[in-house]
Amino acid sequence: MNDTIKAIIHSALVAEGIPAEVISAGTFVIEHPADLSKGDYSTNAALVYAKVLKRNPVELANALVSHIKLETDADITRVEVAGPGFINFFLSSLFFGKQVKVILENPERFGHSSTMKGQVWAVEYASPNPNKAMHLGHLRNTITGVALCNLLEANGATVIREMVDNNRGISIAKLMWGYLVSAKKDGNRVEDLAYWQSHKDEWHTITASDRRVLDVWYVTGSEECKDPAQEAKVRELVVKWEAKDPVVWDLWKTVLDFAYLLQKATLTRLGATFDYVWHEHEHYEEGKRYVDAGVKTGVFRVLEDGAILTTLESFGLSDTIVQKNDGTSLYITQDIALTDLKKKKHNADHQVWVIGPEQSLALQQLFAVCEQLGIGMREEFSHVSYGYVTIKGQGKMSSREGNVLYADDLLDELRIKTEGIMAERLSGQDKSVIAEKIALGAAIYEMLKAGRTKDIAFDMESALSFEGDSGPYLQYAHTRALSIMRKAKEQGIGPDVDGALPHEESELIRKIYRLPEVIEEAAKLYAPQQVVTFLTDLAATFNNYYAHTQVIADNDATSGRRVALVAAFAEVMESGLKVLGIKTPGVM
RNA sequence: GCUCCCGUGGUGAAAUGGAUAUCACAACAGUCUUCGGAACUGUUGUUCCAGGUUCGAGUCCUGGCGGGAGCACCA
Numbered sequence: 253m254n255d256t257i258k259a260i261i262h263s264a265l266v267a268e269g270i271p272a273e274v275i276s277a278g279t280f281v282i283e284h285p286a287d288l289s290k291g292d293y294s295t296n297a298a299l300v301y302a303k304v305l306k307r308n309p310v311e312l313a314n315a316l317v318s319h320i321k322l323e324t325d326a327d328i329t330r331v332e333v334a335g336p337g338f339i340n341f342f343l344s345s346l347f348f349g350k351q352v353k354v355i356l357e358n359p360e361r362f363g364h365s366s367t368m369k370g371q372v373w374a375v376e377y378a379s380p381n382p383n384k385a386m387h388l389g390h391l392r393n394t395i396t397g398v399a400l401c402n403l404l405e406a407n408g409a410t411v412i413r414e415m416v417d418n419n420r421g422i423s424i425a426k427l428m429w430g431y432l433v434s435a436k437k438d439g440n441r442v443e444d445l446a447y448w449q450s451h452k453d454e455w456h457t458i459t460a461s462d463r464r465v466l467d468v469w470y471v472t473g474s475e476e477c478k479d480p481a482q483e484a485k486v487r488e489l490v491v492k493w494e495a496k497d498p499v500v501w502d503l504w505k506t507v508l509d510f511a512y513l514l515q516k517a518t519l520t521r522l523g524a525t526f527d528y529v530w531h532e533h534e535h536y537e538e539g540k541r542y543v544d545a546g547v548k549t550g551v552f553r554v555l556e557d558g559a560i561l562t563t564l565e566s567f568g569l570s571d572t573i574v575q576k577n578d579g580t581s582l583y584i585t586q587d588i589a590l591t592d593l594k595k596k597k598h599n600a601d602h603q604v605w606v607i608g609p610e611q612s613l614a615l616q617q618l619f620a621v622c623e624q625l626g627i628g629m630r631e632e633f634s635h636v637s638y639g640y641v642t643i644k645g646q647g648k649m650s651s652r653e654g655n656v657l658y659a660d661d662l663l664d665e666l667r668i669k670t671e672g673i674m675a676e677r678l679s680g681q682d683k684s685v686i687a688e689k690i691a692l693g694a695a696i697y698e699m700l701k702a703g704r705t706k707d708i709a710f711d712m713e714s715a716l717s718f719e720g721d722s723g724p725y726l727q728y729a730h731t732r733a734l735s736i737m738r739k740a741k742e743q744g745i746g747p748d749v750d751g752a753l754p755h756e757e758s759e760l761i762r763k764i765y766r767l768p769e770v771i772e773e774a775a776k777l778y779a780p781q782q783v784v785t786f787l788t789d790l791a792a793t794f795n796n797y798y799a800h801t802q803v804i805a806d807n808d809a810t811s812g813r814r815v816a817l818v819a820a821f822a823e824v825m826e827s828g829l830k831v832l833g834i835k836t837p838g839v840m
Numbered sequence: 841g842c843u844c845c846c847g848u849g850g851u852g853a854a855a856u857g858g859a860u861a862u863c864a865c866a867a868c869a870g871u872c873u874u875c876g877g878a879a880c881u882g883u884u885g886u887u888c889c890a891g892g893u894u895c896g897a898g899u900c901c902u903g904g905c906g907g908g909a910g911c912a913c914c915a
Contacts, residue, residue, distance in 0.1 A: 335859040573912040718878045720864040728878045736875045799880040
């Protein structure tokens with residue numbers, strides 16, 4: 253419809269005798285007026301061209317409208333000039349009827365587009381550190397990443413979901429050390445690796461429910477490092493690991509397996525899947541080759557002390573060191589290699605990093621260096637950042653302050669709360685499954701409802717409230733729709749997609765068809781939040797309809813048409829929620 | 841000091857340079873509870889400050905103020 257209106261305006265501009273070069277120079281937009289009384293679509297074309305042509309906007313708008321010939325039985329019934337010179341388009345019942353039909357005939361495809369067809373996007377997200385349980389910050393990252401991938405995919409892109417496993421270095425060594433010295437079942441302290449290797453069963457193992465224990469070992473290891481003598485032992489672990497010492501590798505693999513077990517449980521819960529996981533130990537040494545090459549071609553410069561620097565002034569960025577003076581790697585050294593490896597592996601034309609804002613400069617520098625080295629142009633690389641999550645009234649989370657809210661704990665609390673509410677109503681065996689879906693829905697909604705770059709002060713009370721703007725509000729609207737359909741089926745009323753429903757009856761019919769536009773725009777802007785806003789408005793419109801219209805009425809010829817509208821709403825809501833990563837609970 | 845992000849009712853948020861700034865929570869007043877009340881209707885109340893660009897600014901520009909993050913051999 254967007255394109256149709258654009259074409260109509262274009263021919264009206266031509267008919268008005270406006271030169272082609274003037275027309276193509278102007279950029280007018282087609283949008284939905286905020287208020288439905290102003291029409292279904294609106295354009296500012298007259299305002300834009302009136303400025304260029306130095307004409308009165310309202311007069312120009314009227315002239316343009318006079319060139320528009322509407323056919324009877326067409327999708328557009330009325331065109332009006334309003335306000336300072338907007339041209340508003342009103343759509344017909346026929347059009348809306350057709351949309352309901354389109355939705356119901358192929359519900360799986362509705363909301364999808366092919367605007368990104370042929371593009372390959374590699375998206376790195378989540379990437380939790382193995383030494384800690386996931387908390388609120390990781391939750392926002394993961395949920396944002398899942399939604400972004402779904403959005404790109406919904407528009408036809410091929411999406412490669414990637415995660416980076418930072419599985420080596422001092423942090424992991426601390427975790428290993430903490431496990432070694434504090435996880436013996438009898439509580440005795442052992443520092444002897446050989447003893448551990450031959451008596452492994454004397455140490456604790458882990459199950460998916462032992463969520464915090466990893467943090468405990470890591471903190472123990474970190475605390476020990478405050479003593480220089482102990483720190484030396486932990487550093488020695490790193491050195492031995494790099495030398496591939498078999499015992500150290502054995503311990504390393506043991507501890508990592510625990511970490512992966514916990515990570516996987518949480519990520520699976522959040523619906524995060526990955527096509528490829530990059531393990532740091534496999535590529536961390538690769539970076540030096542790229543640095544050497546950069547030095548040879550004169551892109552990089554060796555400083556007096558041996559460190560290697562690149563100048564990024566032409567990119568408007570501060571210079572950065574790409575290799576330490578002792579010849580060892582930095583994060584950026586590894587990332588250069590990884591970016592190239594990723595690109596070659598997937599032949600991706602776009603690479604996205606879903607990472608916090610504190611990495612902004614580092615990533616801009618990485619992108620610039622990749623351009624310097626000919627790995628790719630900066631336009632191929634995007635940093636999809638997001639705001640911080642703090643706990644309301646407590647400020648920034650800090651494990652030292654003891655105010656860290658873990659992802660799983662939050663989800664559990666939401667699930668328990670949901671089960672409590674549900675107990676009052678029903679006692680199905682699927683109760684905990686449904687409660688989990690609703691808990692996830694509530695959490696995802698909280699994380700996506702704000703603009704991506706905005707900080708969130710997470711309010712547990714608000715998240716636990718299922719009234720108004722919330723995931724459960726959307727899920728519930730969907731459930732109510734299904735419930736109507738169930739009743740309709742029982743009474744033998746099928747959806748009537750051929751009869752036109754008078755659209756004055758509800759605003760609902762004038763909104764449901766917009767989902768594909770929203771999903772397209774949201775993908776372009778990396779803004780899942782726009783889908784949230786749309787669905788919330790749609791659910792409110794449905795609830796209003798529900799409250800004021802008896803869908804299934806005896807001896808009512810329009811029941812079938814209303815059922816079709818409700819069914820279409822249910823499909824649209826389900827498609828929209830799916831993109832966000834929210835599951836519909838169905839009829840509970 | 842420099843760079844980036846953010847600033848919208850009491851609270852949390854929305855708004856590709858457009859029309860009367862839109863929702864939700866809270867508060868107050870109601871509906872109905874015959875398709876599921878996790879609902880619906882109504883009332884009160886908002887763009888950090890000062891300039892500028894524009895027919896039109898929450899949005900763009902300049903300068904402040906407030907909050908957060910980053911700034912070369914840390915991860």
